[in-house]
Amino acid sequence: MKKLLAVLAVVMLCAGWSSARITESIDAGLWSFGPNVPELGNGARGDASSGAYHHLLVGTSSYYCLVANAGQGSVEVWIYDPAKCLQNPDPGYGLHGFGWGLQNPALQAITVGMHRASYCGGCIGYNPWSTIAPTSPWWFKDGIRGSNNVPFTAGWYKWTINGTWNDITFTMYNVTYYEIDGPGNGGLPPVTGNCAQTYSATWADGGWANVFGTGWQAIWLNGDVPGTGIEDISADVIGGDGVFIDYGPLGVNQPYHQTTWGSIKALYQK
Secondary structure: OEOOOOOOOOOOOOOOOOOOOHHHHOOOOOEEOOOOOOEEEEEEOOOOOEEEEEEEEOOOOOEEEEEEEEEOEEEEEEEEEOOOOOOOOOOOOOOEEEEEEEEOOOOOEEEEEEEOOHHHOHHHOOEEEEOOOOOOOOOOOOOOOOHHHOOOOOEEEEEEEEEOOOEEEEEEEEEEEOOOOOHHHHHOOOEEEEEEEEEEOOHHHHOOHHHOOOOEEEEEEEOOOOOOOOOEEEEEEEEEEEHHHHOOOOOOOOEOOOOOHHHHHHOOOO
């Protein structure tokens, strides 16, 4: 199998990931956009480099970047969070704001991001969400975005998204949060470090089960609802491993190699 269209050659600053920076391929035909596309900003990025990033204005439609084959894989994303609340905590429409995650071959996505209803964490946390079962019982981690007097400031924050056949894990790096959610947080103080959360087919009372089992084929991003959101966010998609290593260091067509047992096993699935 051949790669998708050529991507721009960019030297990675982060060891262990693919050498092509996916963000800078915005004009290379790899991204599938909705009616309102993101801007391509340029300047300082979260990994201390300078260059292109996606600037998601309010009203940016959901869009995705597709790889050749579905399978297991990880992707690194830097998100610029302006540390503002979404307007209108529960306007009745436009409950879900911006988000980032992975999409399967059936175009079903699982993401985390900011939602505006207070029962979804409002402006104090990140919330899981799926295109097939949008109900999200709780936010990502208590304290992670300033709840319960935990400091949180605007800036670029590093995320990794790891998708397997059976689950998806979102990890946010170098933040302060409570290890135990809920009132009182178990009496424990907040900790600072990398915060991870895994969602499987049992999440949301099994409502997400149909998203899993076919692998992941796209990186999915979404802007905020027009007229009801904060100013904007920005996203810089670095690259990935596993299935997302399909982005190589050179803009040429190369054979696609199955690199994990899950990918090989998928060849024999009916």
